[in-house]
Amino acid sequence: MVLDRRKIGLFGAAAVLRLVLFVAFPSLPKLLAGRVEISTPITSFKRLQEGLFLYTHNVSPYDGGIFHQAPLLLPLFGLIPTAAFAPLTSLLYILLDLLSAEALAQIADSGESRQTRLYKSPRRDLSWDGATVGAAYLFNPLTIAACLGRPTSLFTNCALLYAIAKACERRAFMAMVALGLASYLSLYPALFLPPLIILCFDARYKTGNQVPSVLSFALTHTIAFLGSIACFLLESFLLTGGSWEFISSTYGVHLLLPDLTPNVGLWWYFFIEMFDSFREFFLGVFWLHLGGYVGGLCVRLRTQPLFVITTLLGLCAIFKPYPSISDTALYLSLLPCYRHIFPLMRYTFFALATLLYASLLGPAFYYLWIYAGSGNANFFYAITLVWSLGLSVIVSDSLFAVLRDEWEVERPEMKGKDVRQI
């Protein structure tokens, strides 16, 4: 009961904080919704409003170059009456944040990060409970800023966290449906299918002695995943008046990058400066680079699928086509589940300082380029490089810590000693 009250207290405080920010600073949500770090062409709230306006006025929103978001969001937001649109959407996004925090708390409480079917961390006593992990997500300034800016990537985040939570709770089918929803909303969660299947498998047969074949399990769950995506696509087909043009407008944008609006990622400036004849080649290379991590991580970290998902989330936050701080917030929200390996990380201060540096200078250099006209695009581009470097240091450092933790199971005498890799 004590824990529950603590959780309710923390979550309530977070909700109140967001409500206060929405109400006391009425221009703040609009300001944040316009920042490039928060909204991207595929998640922007203003574009969602435009798509909704066109949809309610019988013009196909996918016949234009503005709206690139999933069709199922349109009737969802269409239900909200236009008279009270702003307050009701704020309440909706606060609810989304609370649901994501609840899913995180469930993931942390399930203990999958410290002890899986095939692995038991020697440091598993050092951990934070679910309420703390949820609070760390809710009070993260990146999360608060994303909630106020209201990008639709928060729906993807919630679906992803829900999928992981259901997988830890051994409800594999719901996990597949949730992952299908996340992949339907933004294309990149499809990369998490292999580790999520392994997580479902490990969680399901954690206590059992007889372990069926992984392959048949994987096959059935992949079919469930594909089936759920097919259902969502069919619903969208019917919603948009029986046409498939939304596919090229939503998923085609992820793959072909027609909109080069600046964001915190690496793709936009690269493809601005790219000559046309090499464009398709480098698009393929970038997607291959992102997809290449899945196999290696799954094979090497077979015993800790939750960490594979966490690392992949971090890598996607750096290398996906239109990243934003909501993706970073999602990655940083799963890291506290690995409190037990924090002592093994070597470059925490350096990485956090880099992130702080980039997050302070980023808006300043963007202002210099776009508004003051006294800087040029290279300033902001350099900050995106620094931000990506900082995040990749965190990703690789946490990966090192987990691998070292794993190695110390077989070599417990090396605890606290210097180690090298050959």
Next chain:
Amino acid sequence: MRSVYILFLSLILIVSFTFADSDYHENLILEPLTPALLLASFNFRSNASQPSFEQQHFQYIPRSLGQILQHANTKELHLRFSTGKWDAESWGARPWRGAKEGGTGVELWAWVEADSDEKAFANWITLNNALSGLFCASLNFIDSTRTTRPVMTFEPAGDHANSSLSTLHLLHGTLPREVVCTENLTPFLKLLPCKGKAGISTLLDGHKLFDASWQTMSIDVRPVCPAHGSECYIEMEQAVDMVLDIERSKRPRDNPIPRPVPHEELACDKSKPYADFDGCYPLDVSSDQSWSLSEVFGRPIRGSCLATDASHRATESVCLNVRHERDVWTSGGAIENKKASGQSRCFTLHETNLFEMNLPQQSTETIIRPEPPVYASRSFTGHGQERGGVQTLLTNPSTTLPIEFMYFETLPWFMKPYLHTLTARLSTVAIPDPSIIKSMYYRPALDRRRGTQLECLISVPPASTVVLTYDFDKAILRYTEYPPDANRGFDVAPAVIRILPPSGAESAATSEADFLRTTSLLLSLPTPDFSMPYNVIILTSTVMALAFGMVFNLLVRRFVGADEVEGYDLSKLRSKIGARIIALKDRLTRRR
């Protein structure tokens, strides 16, 4: 004998009737707008009967244009070249009620006959490329991103058969960035029967025309079927309108550089407080200046066009809209005809003599020009290169009648408007008024394929101003999509306003609509650093390689204790390097 004579006469009559269908008229209207400005409207009209056009017997309609129209299956063509700005508040209504005006740059709209949209677009591209070669203008750049199909704004000016209306497609293209200059004027003059060598077209000179405050060249080709049942014919109308600054045009041709007027000759407004010191507020020119055709246009009119052609009847080709009290001296044996309205006089030119017209300085009242039906001005709002807004002010000067008009805008694809932010309100009220925009046709833009098409039916109450605003986002383009002067910005085409005849009036009688165009806008987009393609590729690739390398190393390598392997022992390495350096030093000192 008599029967042969009658036969011969009837033959001549028949021949003259057929040739009477091919007809040519030209007209010049000179009208002082203010004491300092002169509006010159040149109008050249050629007719050809439908059978002779189809059989390619080109007489007054030039073969070059006629064959292009036939090859591109174009039934009606309207082409405009414009520069400058029409100051509606000082100058009043536009000439020809705006029907012969185009937006800044080049504007082209045509009714093309085709079975399907794709074939119509293919014909349109053929038409653009052919016209671009004929007029030395970059019309070939009118591609799918600059072409729209307006639904409500343009009506066919010609009479098309009802059966063919279903296969006619209207396509509209605009190039606001195009600079109009002498290389466009020369082919324009070559289309005329007299090719700029006789008649009023001798006055058209590139130096004076493109020095004007506002000038438009237009070409309209349309089929006309007269009401009284005689057969249809093709009419081609070429017009040049220009507003000349008399003072600037009188500057001699061999001394075109403006030199500062000596201090004593400055006309200063003495009523200003700083008039005694170094400041000088220029005095409005109130009295009519003296000017003559040679001074303003650089040359007199040389003869009359087609004067020696037997079938051509001499008509009044030069009209001057000044009051009868104004003294006008002419030379060259022209016949003057003062009109009954008291405000204009027309001259029939002699066939071969030079026609010179001279107006000495005299202060008479200038003729009040009609007020334009609506005043429109459009501008950008906001700052920065991320987003902005467009604001259009539409004023109805009439105190009794509301006015309804079509407002047509075509925006480039990299300017992404948010239609949910489109509001129309009266300038005196802060909340939007839903009754101002009666209906709307909107076609969103597709990146790199087509632009935005917005058509609104707007109604402005009497004596009020409507403010139309919407937000838009600026896109950032690819490296190769920027023009060489990327920081100049991109031109946004002017908005076209077509004033509908007031409801209740007979639509047949007042079928000619008023047109109005706002100015074009200059949109500045964020630019990348153009010197950086290689650097960006290697820097981004470095970051990706660093991340991949770190993760790959961690996954592939195995852990060992630091003391368990021989590695880079720093002290041993240092001593080794030191030994090598000492050996090298010894060798060098030994050599010396």
